[in-house]
Amino acid sequence: MAYSDKVLDHYNNPRNVGALDKRDPNVGTGMVGAPECGDVMKLQLRVDPGTGIIEDARFKTFGCGSAIASSSLATEWLKGKTLDQALTIKNTDIVNELSLPPVKIHCSVLAEDAIRAAIADYQKKNTAVAGQPVAQTV
Amino acid sequence: MKLPIYMDNHATTPMDPRVFQAMTPYFTEHFGNAASRNHSFGWRAEEAVEKARKQIADLIGATSKEIIFTSGATESDNLAIKGVAEMYAEKGNHIITVATEHKAVLDTCKHFEKRGCRVTYLPVLESGLIDPDMLREAITDKTILVSVMWANNEIGVIQPIAEIGRICHERGVLFHSDAVQAIGKVPVNVIQDNVDIMSITAHKLYGPKGVGALYVRRKNPRVQLTAQMDGGGHERGMRSGTLNVAGIAGLGEACEIAGREMGQEAARLTRLRDKLAGRFTTELAEVHINGTMASRLPGNLNISFAYVEGESLLMGINDIAVSSGSACTSATLEPSYVLKALGAADEIAHSSIRFGLGRFNTEEEVDYAANKVIEVVNKLRELSPLYEMAKEGVDLAKVEWSAH
Numbered sequence: 225m226a227y228s229d230k231v232l233d234h235y236n237n238p239r240n241v242g243a244l245d246k247r248d249p250n251v252g253t254g255m256v257g258a259p260e261c262g263d264v265m266k267l268q269l270r271v272d273p274g275t276g277i278i279e280d281a282r283f284k285t286f287g288c289g290s291a292i293a294s295s296s297l298a299t300e301w302l303k304g305k306t307l308d309q310a311l312t313i314k315n316t317d318i319v320n321e322l323s324l325p326p327v328k329i330h331c332s333v334l335a336e337d338a339i340r341a342a343i344a345d346y347q348k349k350n351t352a353v354a355g356q357p358v359a360q361t362v
Numbered sequence: 363m364k365l366p367i368y369m370d371n372h373a374t375t376p377m378d379p380r381v382f383q384a385m386t387p388y389f390t391e392h393f394g395n396a397a398s399r400n401h402s403f404g405w406r407a408e409e410a411v412e413k414a415r416k417q418i419a420d421l422i423g424a425t426s427k428e429i430i431f432t433s434g435a436t437e438s439d440n441l442a443i444k445g446v447a448e449m450y451a452e453k454g455n456h457i458i459t460v461a462t463e464h465k466a467v468l469d470t471c472k473h474f475e476k477r478g479c480r481v482t483y484l485p486v487l488e489s490g491l492i493d494p495d496m497l498r499e500a501i502t503d504k505t506i507l508v509s510v511m512w513a514n515n516e517i518g519v520i521q522p523i524a525e526i527g528r529i530c531h532e533r534g535v536l537f538h539s540d541a542v543q544a545i546g547k548v549p550v551n552v553i554q555d556n557v558d559i560m561s562i563t564a565h566k567l568y569g570p571k572g573v574g575a576l577y578v579r580r581k582n583p584r585v586q587l588t589a590q591m592d593g594g595g596h597e598r599g600m601r602s603g604t605l606n607v608a609g610i611a612g613l614g615e616a617c618e619i620a621g622r623e624m625g626q627e628a629a630r631l632t633r634l635r636d637k638l639a640g641r642f643t644t645e646l647a648e649v650h651i652n653g654t655m656a657s658r659l660p661g662n663l664n665i666s667f668a669y670v671e672g673e674s675l676l677m678g679i680n681d682i683a684v685s686s687g688s689a690c691t692s693a694t695l696e697p698s699y700v701l702k703a704l705g706a707a708d709e710i711a712h713s714s715i716r717f718g719l720g721r722f723n724t725e726e727e728v729d730y731a732a733n734k735v736i737e738v739v740n741k742l743r744e745l746s747p748l749y750e751m752a753k754e755g756v757d758l759a760k761v762e763w764s765a766h
Binding site: 238263265284285286287289 | 669671689707708746748749763
């Protein structure tokens, strides 16, 4: 199978590889997929508590080149967005941007799931402490 | 050293220039039909076919008359299994084969299952080999055929063929072996190894694609097969169709070269393969060799690099042609059924790479491949959340994954 230039570029120069501190209350972590299915994506984002804007995003992916490229692209797109804006990222946007063939659409779905899981994790952390004084917003 | 490097010799082999040389006269110069009995054009073609028949027979310890030419191993496997099932239908309707067989055998068996035959698919041990006692127990008075491949195309393990053949003969059951990966690579002798029917193909032993053969034993026992194509009654009535004379000449030459050079070639490939495996096992942690090394084709290495997905690894070593058992590289999006049959976890299959070294691979290429693979595995592990978790001491088997 031939890969698109954009998939190759993300595979060869993945953006934002790494990890953020998952205990940080401003960090949301999403982990989706399963090793036996052949792909696992971990996507993390850190929200600026003052502005509500995603200031950093990181990923690590076990999976094929298209899965690596989809998650790398997702981290690029997340930075600078609010959570509401981030939730508008659709898997079809990733498919179009990377010119993924039909057999690789599941990679883009996984990336969208990872974004949603990371946001949900962040929101869960931050509603759990709602009603109490939140240290970092003081 | 020229890039890209071909290391997928279980899929197909490059043609040996000596084989090509032996074929060339039979395209434009000696183009006759080997079945033309009344002129020199036909005689010349027949001569070439009979020479090849002898060359093939000599390599496997058979006689010329026991070699039936086909279009390749898929046809040979079909003819063997369907031919026996139909010819011996009155004697019984039970076939025994193995879970790790090639699809040409498995799908042919499934075809008969739909038509009322009973098929037993023997499991394999973690080594990839069958347990001969399980075969003994599986044989019933309705069993007409046992089909076990000589050497596996993915993991290269060599089954205990002589013992399997002996069990079959004790019980009066015919024994077929798909030997395409073994012929010309390891010694094969249909008498000593008790094989009754055997599939052969040219393109796995440095010959051309589109030509193969079926060995069909003529005595002790005399095997009969129902032909699967109607036509001119060529090849003792078992396989009609005008013979592919040039291809057959190539197959013959490929067998003769293999017979002459097998010992040296096997020793060289074993050394190179062991060097490759040694580089991985000493320079990388958590690598897993699939199938036993104790009974294996010289050029085969099937190895899993934990926490790294196979297709992404192939992408990083794209100037080396190898294959992976990962689902992403298969048309069905299912990981290798052969690796699953060994009892390996799915992630082992997803992380597997098959190296198939052959006649034309050099030590320099092996060194290059080892360096490149090690570099890319290390890079991809830094990218792998599984590797990160394993380093943190998380037991991956206990994590609740969100399957999708």
